[in-house]
Amino acid sequence: MNVRSLVARDVKAAAPFGRLAAGLRAFRPADLLLPLALPAAVLLAWQVTAVNGWLPVQILPPPAMVLSTLHDLIRDGDIAANLKISLWRISLGFALGAGSGLVLGTLLGVSKTLDDYLGPVFKALAQIPSLGWVPVLILIFGLAEALKIVIIAKACLVPTVLATAQGIRNIPRHYLEVARVLRLSGRTRLFKLLIPATLPTVFSGLRLALSHAWIALIVVEMLAAQEGVGYMMVWGRTLFQIDIVIAGMLVIGVIGLAMDTGLARIARRLRGWAPDHG
Amino acid sequence: MHRRFTLKFIVAAALTSVVGFAGPALGQEFPAKIRLGDVGFGFGQPFGRGLVAIADAKGFIADEFKDTPVKLEFTYFVNTGPAINEAIANQQLEFASYGAVPNTIGKANGLPTRILLSYGGTTIFGGARADLPINSVKDLKGRKIAVQKATIIHWSLITTLRQNGLTERDVTLVDLKNADQLAAINAKSVDAIFGGSFFLPLRDQGVLKLISNSGTAGGKATGLGAFVVTDEFQKQYPEATLRVTRGLLRAAHWLGQEANREEAFGIWARTGVTLPILREEFDGVSLKNAFNPVPDDFFTAQYRGVIAFNKEQKLIRNDVDLGQWLEPKYVEAGLKSLDLQSFWPRRNADGAAAGASN
Incomplete structure (x- = not known):
């Protein structure tokens, strides 16, 4: 009999706590530990490598050194200042790219004619990696913020359009037929049918878009920026302080995971709100 | 099949590195x-x-x-x-x-x-956009300069500014690599650039004018x-x-x-x-x-x-x-x-040839 089950038993009766209790009962330590197994193994291998000096300290600094650098960067405000700029770029680029992606994706999904005209061109353009656009876009936008935002937006646009169009095309035809037979209003069709039915696909597209946004952000900050997490990493390499580079990687990993988890949560929430289509 | 290939590769790599390390350990006169x-x-x-x-x-x-x-x-x-x-x-x-x-x-x-x-x-040049009223290093005050930071060119730029009575605080430095510097000048994102002779063709195209040359400026910023x-x-x-x-x-x-x-x-x-x-x-x-x-x-x-x-x-x-x-x-x-002891005159700290023989 452990504390948790005691608590669970005690709160069982109280209705408002019922969900909490259920959550606690569902919690198994393995759920939390499994995802940590691989990082722990990597950390162990890293520590062993560092202790034995298999790689020069300039190439792979020991974990403790990276931790202390990370601590310094947080304390001195470097991480906060750079992260602020990077997150601003990500938010703006994501909002623009995913926003226009939703619109374009919906149009391509709804209109067969538009898809016939624009689909192939769009798919061809989508094949060009964001990095390939950089030299051309520098000539158009110079090195100002606009360049970074456009490249991030472009990186978000492609997966969003593809997922949205796909999501709409995948709506089972008999749903649409039922809607037509019932003469549902446009509004009702949109909110009760189209959005709920496409939501799961659209959100997986948005999550993909967000991860593309991070890749694009780091690329543009490494190429043409004076600040941001990506620039901090390039600068760390220039100063031959790989601990700064690894600290930057850790920060990006944690923030990226948090944002992805956030999007996944929102998707679950929305799916709960929407009527079940099973 | 694939896995076996990988294993072979690892073994081969390990053997090579062992042999590689063994070479110098034999204490030969030459590697x-x-x-x-x-x-x-x-x-x-x-x-x-x-x-x-x-x-x-x-x-x-x-x-x-x-x-x-x-x-x-x-x-x-x-x-x-x-x-x-x-x-x-x-x-x-x-x-x-x-x-x-x-x-x-x-x-x-x-x-x-x-x-x-x-x-x-290495001779370091400074160039300013031809459409701006920048004719000398002193005119760089308040301007944006593209330079690759943490390089000898960065050092040369700061040294050149100092020689002309300016400091880093008088200008804005934009950290860019060579190719991006050229793009930045063309897009008018920066006012001037410092670097090696790689940007001289831009001067020939009328985009830039030269405002400094470390060689003719005495060599202390070279x-x-x-x-x-x-x-x-x-x-x-x-x-x-x-x-x-x-x-x-x-x-x-x-x-x-x-x-x-x-x-x-x-x-x-x-x-x-x-x-x-x-x-x-x-x-x-x-x-x-x-x-x-x-x-x-x-x-x-x-x-x-x-x-x-x-x-x-x-x-x-x-x-x-x-x-x-x-x-x-x-x-x-x-x-x-090689009997070249006196081929190059020894310079003093200021760069003047001191005690040059021959």
């Missing part, structure tokens, strides 16, 4: 292979544009080893000091020639290098750097270290003959820089002085200035003791054995 690194330029197969490139192209170092089985391997790292630091740390290079700023960064972070000789000087050896290598193979040094001294001596000027430009043109640009870069400059390899008082004074710059700019955390870093015994022995 099987000597790997030299230099800063490279150009597309495709990059090439250097300094002493190492001359020694490579004319076989001066190879000559020194012709009675041995030693193989030489030259690698030109495109435009980058950090990559050379990484290659030295990974034990992929025994010798390297690169700018004073990145090699000070490497040394301060614990790279076990020793300075053998000066790699000579780029500098060193040819280094790993400490381990010079301790284990002093004879090989001496021969490499001699090869470079012979290259510098060859460069110092005016008759070889055009041939040298032809070699450097392999980087893609055109002959007219090279001729202009070294116009009125004696290659004998520009590529003086001797680490004399001028060299050490300039190097100390670069180390101080690295600290001011917070590029390094630890101090670097130049006296401990410099290893002049090879260059002295080399000059003696």
